Amino acid sequence: MGASVTVLASGSRGNSALIASAKTRILVDAGVSCREVTRRLRVSGDDPSSLDAILITHEHSDHVAGLRVLANKYQIPVFMTGATHQAWKREARDSKGEPCSLDKLEVFHAGHSFEVGDISITPFTIPHDAVDPVGFTLRVEGVKVSFATDLGYIPASVKHHLRSSDVLLIESNHDLEMLRNGPYPWVVKQRVMSRVGHLSNEALAQFFIADYDGSAAYVILAHLSEQNNHPELAHREAERALQSHASLLQNRVVLATQPEPLAPIRL
Numbered sequence: 001m002g003a004s005v006t007v008l009a010s011g012s013r014g015n016s017a018l019i020a021s022a023k024t025r026i027l028v029d030a031g032v033s034c035r036e037v038t039r040r041l042r043v044s045g046d047d048p049s050s051l052d053a054i055l056i057t058h059e060h061s062d063h064v065a066g067l068r069v070l071a072n073k074y075q076i077p078v079f080m081t082g083a084t085h086q087a088w089k090r091e092a093r094d095s096k097g098e099p100c101s102l103d104k105l106e107v108f109h110a111g112h113s114f115e116v117g118d119i120s121i122t123p124f125t126i127p128h129d130a131v132d133p134v135g136f137t138l139r140v141e142g143v144k145v146s147f148a149t150d151l152g153y154i155p156a157s158v159k160h161h162l163r164s165s166d167v168l169l170i171e172s173n174h175d176l177e178m179l180r181n182g183p184y185p186w187v188v189k190q191r192v193m194s195r196v197g198h199l200s201n202e203a204l205a206q207f208f209i210a211d212y213d214g215s216a217a218y219v220i221l222a223h224l225s226e227q228n229n230h231p232e233l234a235h236r237e238a239e240r241a242l243q244s245h246a247s248l249l250q251n252r253v254v255l256a257t258q259p260e261p262l263a264p265i266r267l
């Protein structure tokens with residue numbers, strides 16, 4: 001068996017994905033409850049007791065809501081930056097409302113690669129309003145899988161990390177017009193649109209047209225806003241941008257969803 005990528009949940013109500021080699025299974029973020037992660041893993045034929053690590057991108061609750069219960073219940077090592085851990089710890093409470101901690105913590109630094117089993121991981125800094133947010137590239141069974149959600153824009157350093165990805169999971173958060181005319185209070189709209197907010201369909205399309213190398217067999221559009229986006233809009237915008245390059249016709253565009261896991265992508 002080769003590499004597989006399974007998006008378990010994606011969106012502002014919780015994010016989690018499984019990346020697996022024949023030997024190693026890694027969860028990126030645990031933003032839905034332990035019970036929900038477990039249910040979704042089982043839907044895709046997996047089980048939390050087989051997880052080797054949980055990687056955390058940043059401390060926002062849609063990325064860590066199920067973390068402590070899941071990690072401690074199954075004694076899974078959690079990898080996060082020191083600053084993210086401090087921010088997480090300040091807010092973390094157990095079921096009785098008491099401060100709590102992770103049984104197995106491993107600290108990493110953005111820009112420094114590390115390994116879990118036979119998967120090599122490189123965390124990189126992304127522009128977002130968290131203390132030390134990161135995206136990840138993972139090398140698994142000779143395949144490069146990249147994660148970049150929760151970023152206000154795509155700086156040159158991130159473009160560099162995303163090069164030659166075989167699977168590219170990237171944010172397509174909102175349609176600018178829908179966000180502007182939508183129900184959010186103005187301060188929230190400003191936050192989402194800012195350089196440390198979330199990536200719009202339009203900004204992603206611009207990346208595809210101007211900077212993307214077309215390497216990915218699968219492009220997964222992720223972290224779609226339920227209020228300020230439509231799956232069809234995000235899909236159409238991405239397809240249109242990708243089709244502007246004849247060389248990119250091989251890219252398959254997949255939409256990650258909030259309520260149910262996607263079928264595993266096998267490479």
Ligand SMILES: [Zn+2]
Pocket residue numbers: 058060128130150
């Ligand atoms: Zn966030």
Ligand SMILES: [Zn+2]
Pocket residue numbers: 011012015060062063150223
């Ligand atoms: Zn998020």
